């Protein structure tokens with residue numbers, strides 16, 4: 001199966017995309033387009049095969065305060081807000097899950113983070129992971145960020161996870177010295 005990863009286009013058919021997660025499907029159908037083409041608050045990249053969209057990842061630049069990093073990751077970082085790339089949404093259609101497409105979309109976003117680091121600065125990638133996807137991201141090297149005391153809701157909610165830029169294969173650690 002030949003998979004192409006490319007920016008969402010206005011004429012992509014998003015109406016039938018179904019990942020099994022109602023919120024992620026609604027976002028893709030109703031908001032991904034306007035967010036990208038009119039509001040410019042994020043860019044969605046789709047995995048497409050034979051003209052069919054089978055997955056998407058939405059990314060946007062953001063910032064993070066150093067206090068959210070575990071102590072071992074804080075070394076030498078300044079105390080002002082740190083530039084990050086946010087992996088805002090990720091979903092693969094139910095018919096194509098378990099075939100490596102989600103991992104490819106994440107790796108594609110990691111490449112974007114490396115590009116951002118080279119051009120504008122980026123200390124890593126942040127994702128608010130759904131509880132059922134925590135292990136998926138952990139396998140890709142993400143770890144959980146520090147959550148402020150009292151900030152954890154009682155019901156299962158997305159958990160912020162982080163992958164430092166230096167952990168992305170191919171990133172030149174020496175260049176950040």
Ligand SMILES: CC(C)(COP(=O)(O)OP(=O)(O)OC[C@H]1O[C@@H](n2cnc3c(N)ncnc32)[C@H](O)[C@@H]1OP(=O)(O)O)[C@@H](O)C(=O)NCCC(=O)NCCS
Nearest residue numbers: 090091092097098099100101102103129130132133135136
């Ligand atoms: C989570 C999701 C994006 C993963 O995409 P995918 O294409 O199915 O995942 P991949 O095929 O790349 O999986 C890579 C590995 O992670 C594992 N994996 C996939 N989903 C997993 C999950 N939810 N929990 C634990 N492991 C998972 C796979 O078994 C695979 O392992 P293997 O390499 O040993 O076979 C996809 O299942 C999905 O869209 N789920 C519904 C929406 C969702 O949860 N999105 C994440 C929002 S934070």
